[in-house]
Amino acid sequence: MALFLFRRLLQGVLMILVASVLIFVGVYAIGDPMALLVPPDATTETMEAARQSLGLDRPLYVQYFSFLTNALQGDLGISFVFRESALTVIMERLPATLELASTSMFLAIVIGIPFGVIAGMKPGGLADRALLIGSVLGLSLPTFWIGILLILFFAVNLGILPASGRGDTVEVFGVALSFLTLDGLRHLILPAFSLSLLPMAILGRLTRSGVIEAMSLDFARFARAQGNTRAQIVTRYVLRYISMPLVTVVGIYFGTLIAFAVVTESVFSWPGMGKLIIESINQLDRPMVVAYMMLSIVLFMFINLMVDILYSLLDPRVRLK
C-alpha cells in the first residue's frame, strides 16, 4: 500500500514538473505584456525599467528556475493587473469554484445514480428509455447554452431566480459559502444545475449498464433465490459491486467540472477562478494564467491520487499490482 501510494505520488510530481515546463515556456515565450502595462506614450527608458522590475529581461531558463523555486515556496508571481500575489488572488476565488463544482457533483449523484438504478432494473422500460434520451441530451447540450436557457426561463421570463452573482455568503472558518443562506442557494441553483447535466448523464448511463450486468451475475441470482426482493438486491449487493467505476467517474468528472466551471462562471458571473482566468487571458495577465494552470494541475493530480486511494480501499486486489 505504502509503495503503491509512493509510486503514484512520484508519478504525480513528475507530471506536475513536466506540465510546469510546458506551461511556463508556452505562456512566456509568446506575447509581450509590456504593451498593455505601460501607457502607449511611455519612453524606452520607462519600458526598460518596468521590464527589469518585473524580471522580464532575463533569459527564459533563468526566469523558469526562479519561477520554480518561488513556486515551491508558494509564490507563483505577482499579477500584472491586480498588483498582488497571483496565488492569493486565485485562492480567494477558489472556494466559490469548489462550491459550484461540489454542488453540481452532488446533484449529479443524487439524480443520476437513482435514475440509472431504476432504468437498469427494467431494461427497455419507460425509465430506461427516458434515461437513454435524457443522457444523450445531457451529453449534447452545450454547457453555456443550457445556462442561457435557464437564465431566460427562470430569471427573465419567470423572474423567480437571479441571473448572476453569488448572493449572500456566510463565513465558515474564514471561507465564504453561499449554500448556507437562502439568497446564496437561490444564486447557486441555476449554475450548479447547468454544470451538473454532463456528469449526471454519464453517471446515469454507467449505473444503468452496471446494474444490468450485475443483475445477471451469480451473486445477484443467489440473493434472489434467498428470497430478497429486487430492490434489496440492488441496494445491498449490486450498488456495492458497481461502486468502483462510479467512484472513478465521480473523481475524474470532479476535475472536469472545475475546468468546465470556466464556462458556467462566465455565463452566470459566478465570482470563481474560472471567470478570473478568462478575464486574465483577455488582459494578457501571464502570471495569473500560469498560476491558474499550475494550481489546476496540482488539484487534478490530487484528485487522481484520492481516486487511487479510494480505489485501493474499495478493492484490495488493486493494492497488489
Added chain:
Amino acid sequence: MSTATAPTSTRRFVSLFTASPLALVGLALFILTAGIALIGPMIAPQNPYDLAAINLLDSRLSPGSEGIDGNIYWLGTDGHGRDMTSAIIYGLRTSIMIGLIASTIALVLGTTLGLIAGYARGWVDAVIMRIVDLQLSVPSILIAIVLLAVLGRGVGNIILALVTVQWVYFARTVRSSCLIEREKEYVQAGVLMGFSHARILLRHILPNCLSPVTVIVTVEFAHAIALEATLSFLGVGLPITEPSLGYLISAGFSYLLNGEYWISIFPGLALLVTVLSLNLIADHLRDITDPRLQR
C-alpha cells in the same frame, strides 16, 4: 473477424445500423444540418458578411418581423440588423467545417501515432503513451483554453487546439487494437512472406483496428463542434470576422436580459441539433461495434 470491405459485412452493418430508429433520426438530422451548411450561401436570404446587404435600421427585430425593405426575418435580426437565419446558416457552415477538419487531422495523426506505438513497442510506445497519459489527466477544455491564450484567436489556432486535445483518444484506442492484432497469425504470415513493415501495418493491421475508430471519430466530431462553440463563446476561439455559432450565442447573450431571446437561442438550437445528431449516431455505432454485444 472479416474485413470491413467484404460485401456481406457491409450489408450486415447497414441492417444493424437501420435497426435503431434513434440512430436513423440522428443520421437524418445530420444530413439535414450538413446539407444546409454545404449549400448555405445558395439558400441563405442574405450574405451576413456583406455590409451592403445589412440594414442597421432593422436591428433587433423579433422573429417574423418585416424589414424596412419589406422582407420578412423569420428568425429575427441581431444587434447589427443582420438576418439571423442567414447568420445561423453561415455559422453552422463555419462550425461544421472546423469540426470536420480538426477531427479528420486528429484521426490521421492519432491513428498513425497509435499504430506506430503499438507496432514498434519499446521506448517509442513509452514516450507516446506518457504524452497521452499526461494529456488525459487534464480536462481537454483547459488544454484548449491555455493553448488559445498563448496562440491567440484564429481559425488555424483553434484547429490546432482541437487536434491537440483530440489525437490522444485515437492514439490510445488504435494502439490497444494494434497490440492485439500484431500477435495474430495473419501478421506472422505477412512477415514470413517478406512484406515490409509499412505494408503489414497499412494493408493488414490498420483495417482491423478501424472498427472502434468509427465510434471515436463520430464522438470527436461532435466534441470538436461543441468545444469550438464553447471557446468562441468565451471569446478565446474564433475571431469576430469568422462568426461561428458560439460567437452568435455570445453576441446575443447581452440582449437576453431585455427578453430578446432569439439572437442567442436559435443559434444554440442549431448547435444542439448538430451535436445531438452525431451523438445519436455514435451511441448506436458503439453498440454495433462492441464485440461483447455481438455474440
